[in-house]
Amino acid sequence: MAVAKESPPVSPKNGVDQEAEYRAQTRLWLRLLACTTLIEGELRRRFREEFDFTMPRFDVLAQLDREPSGLVLGELPKRLMVSAGNLTPIVDRLVEDGYITRTPSTLDRRVQIVCMTVEGRKTFRRMAKSHGSWLVELLAGFPADRLDGLTGELDELKGAVRDAMQKP
């Protein structure tokens, strides 16, 4: 039963509309996933090839780059939206490689402060520059005057999803 798009709302939502909306939602999700996977895969590949570095490691450095005085270790999982346990070995290796330091707080011996070293900052800057240019290269084909519009839509989407997750 084909329903005209502009048919008045006879019932709040009839079966056909619901079905169509469901399919539209599924399509959106699949497209979102495809875009992210595509870009993420390419960035990962280049990080590996050019710098023998991984994105999670870069992400940690990116957070620390904004915090000259360092960051409480527990802040990282929150900001990067990953689990705490995941971060331990990543931070371990960044310390091992000399890019960051991990110092126990004198006030609370459970807490550790992580801070980028001079070496780490230098390395990060170099990688960040490439990262930026890769992004520019990959997104160059998308009309510049619609970048903000799309970002705005995604912001709304994110808000809606977050709200939906809050409720229960």
Place this chain on the structure above:
Amino acid sequence: MAVAKESPPVSPKNGVDQEAEYRAQTRLWLRLLACTTLIEGELRRRFREEFDFTMPRFDVLAQLDREPSGLVLGELPKRLMVSAGNLTPIVDRLVEDGYITRTPSTLDRRVQIVCMTVEGRKTFRRMAKSHGSWLVELLAGFPADRLDGLTGELDELKGAVRDAMQKP
């Protein structure tokens, strides 16, 4: 739109525009990643809680569900955009659990045909129904009349990125 397509670094003249565009591109990428991570994480969590199942396993079943006569194993990595090596243990376990079968082709003994079992099909239908309703729930807060528009934008983005990756 007055943006040089791929002029390397920066000429003083349009330096500001380029910088602004670069920031817009970065914002878009971060938002895209945030949306996907948010939704993916929630779906993963629910798959785990409700069905003790993972998304990659579900994705394999979803592909096979459309192919009543089964699929050449090598098709899966292409369709799911994952590496072949990754798939081996996933398929192994699905076979082990009785959801799919893996039969060597009689024509070419390198090739294997994977096919969903009746049991697998039953299980998949049940999970797919929940998956759909979760998606509806998570995306309910986003205006229905803008779903297709956003999907279209993402399609364009995907095309642009794919083109950019093709060239070199």
Place this chain on the structure above:
DNA sequence: CGCATTTATTTTAAGTATAAAGTATTGCTA
């Protein structure tokens, strides 16, 4: 036919991810 190449798939090594349990340490409170 014999051998190199290509194709399909698996194995391996290194890393990322989560959940859940474990270890200190601190703070609260009865």
Place this chain on the structure above:
DNA sequence: TAGCAATACTTTATACTTAAAATAAATGCG
């Protein structure tokens, strides 16, 4: 002030992920 709950972080178990090497079978070509 003794004990217990909360907090910060690590460890463990399991699974996904890729890249690259390995295996195995088919194909092509001289």
